[in-house]
Amino acid sequence: MGQVIEIEGLSRNFGDLCAVDDLNLSIGTEIFGLLGPNGSGKTTTVLMLTTLLKPTSGAAFIHGHSCLSEPMKVREHISYVPQEMAVDIKLTGRENVWFFAKMYGVPRPHDRVDEVLGILNLTDRADDLVKTYSGGMRRRLELAQALVHEPDVLFLDEPTIGLDVSARRSIWEHITRLRRDGMTVFVTTHYMDEADHACDRVGIIDHGRLVAVDTPTALKHQSAPDVISVRISGAYHPITGDYFTPIGRDGEVWSFATADGVAALPQIRELLEKAGNTIRGVSLRSATLDDVFLQRITTQKEPEGFDERKFRTMLRRRR
Numbered sequence: 001m002g003q004v005i006e007i008e009g010l011s012r013n014f015g016d017l018c019a020v021d022d023l024n025l026s027i028g029t030e031i032f033g034l035l036g037p038n039g040s041g042k043t044t045t046v047l048m049l050t051t052l053l054k055p056t057s058g059a060a061f062i063h064g065h066s067c068l069s070e071p072m073k074v075r076e077h078i079s080y081v082p083q084e085m086a087v088d089i090k091l092t093g094r095e096n097v098w099f100f101a102k103m104y105g106v107p108r109p110h111d112r113v114d115e116v117l118g119i120l121n122l123t124d125r126a127d128d129l130v131k132t133y134s135g136g137m138r139r140r141l142e143l144a145q146a147l148v149h150e151p152d153v154l155f156l157d158e159p160t161i162g163l164d165v166s167a168r169r170s171i172w173e174h175i176t177r178l179r180r181d182g183m184t185v186f187v188t189t190h191y192m193d194e195a196d197h198a199c200d201r202v203g204i205i206d207h208g209r210l211v212a213v214d215t216p217t218a219l220k221h222q223s224a225p226d227v228i229s230v231r232i233s234g235a236y237h238p239i240t241g242d243y244f245t246p247i248g249r250d251g252e253v254w255s256f257a258t259a260d261g262v263a264a265l266p267q268i269r270e271l272l273e274k275a276g277n278t279i280r281g282v283s284l285r286s287a288t289l290d291d292v293f294l295q296r297i298t299t300q301k302e303p304e305g306f307d308e309r310k311f312r313t314m315l316r317r318r319r
């Protein structure tokens with residue numbers, strides 16, 4: 001696989017905080033998903049790769065061009081769709097894409113605007129105001145804008161956040177089609193199931209450090225393959241053992257990753273009961289990428305406080 005993005009010891013500090021810590025990665029023509037908890041350094045990484053933020057140390061190259069010393073060369077190859085809405089709702093879809101085409105000096109802009117609107121299935125609504133679009137259509141319009149100058153590397157920061165299930169599916173169908181046509185896609189997402197289905201490889205970043213990189217299938221094989229989930233009513237009394245790893249809770253349900261779920265299930269059940277837990281139900285399933293993620297990140301923080309910016313973005317997209 002020819003390398004399209006090369007990242008060498010990339011770091012970024014904000015004061016005392018090391019947001020991205022010595023990142024090393026080679027990415028070819030693939031869909032690469034960067035996964036991590038809130039505040040783990042995903043957006044900071046994307047901003048450095050898209051030349052919008054200077055690294056504190058290290059280097060990154062797109063098609064051999066340095067993001068630091070050759071930003072204009074890099075920008076010829078890339079496009080970036082940020083988390084925040086990047087379309088003007090007072091313009092039509094066509095006018096939004098036209099604006100980008102003119103900004104990039106796209107040759108024969110009329111034809112190219114028509115073409116990208118067609119690729120993103122927006123032709124029928126191209127002349128309607130964007131404020132009448134659904135969240136999924138707005139996201140597709142952002143992709144159309146991003147594609148108008150024919151980049152070959154696309155950066156997407158949380159492309160499906162706030163969208164409903166069918167809009168999310170449609171966005172991923174477009175992303176995988178772009179990949180089939182030879183584009184490199186670097187995507188951040190919180191949705192593990194989406195990364196599992198769509199990404200050729202994923203990297204897990206935690207506290208700015210890359211803690212795992214591989215195909216979703218390989219990551220699932222490397223981690224404990226089984227997960228035991230136990231519904232516990234009342235207080236949880238913790239247990240320890242060398243044949244399982246607690247990987248978190250969801251309400252009353254506590255989960256444990258293990259190499260052999262069938263053997264471990266009765267043992268975990270007995271340990272929990274001996275520790276004083278009241279068990280309401282037990283289930284066994286194969287590990288998902290979500291479980292791998294929880295096993296790889298060092299701290300399973302409670303969700304961060306209310307993030308007004310993200311909340312507003314979601315509302316805007318949802319209509």
Ligand SMILES: Nc1ncnc2c1ncn2[C@@H]1O[C@H](COP(=O)(O)OP(=O)(O)OP(=O)(O)O)[C@@H](O)[C@H]1O
Pocket residue numbers: 014017019036037038039040041042043044045
């Ligand atoms: N301009 C900035 N000034 C100071 N700190 C910053 C700045 N940008 C990011 N940070 C901090 O750097 C860390 C990494 O932030 P970043 O936005 O890259 O994380 P993220 O993984 O994209 O998070 P999220 O999933 O919530 O979008 C966080 O602790 C964040 O508060």
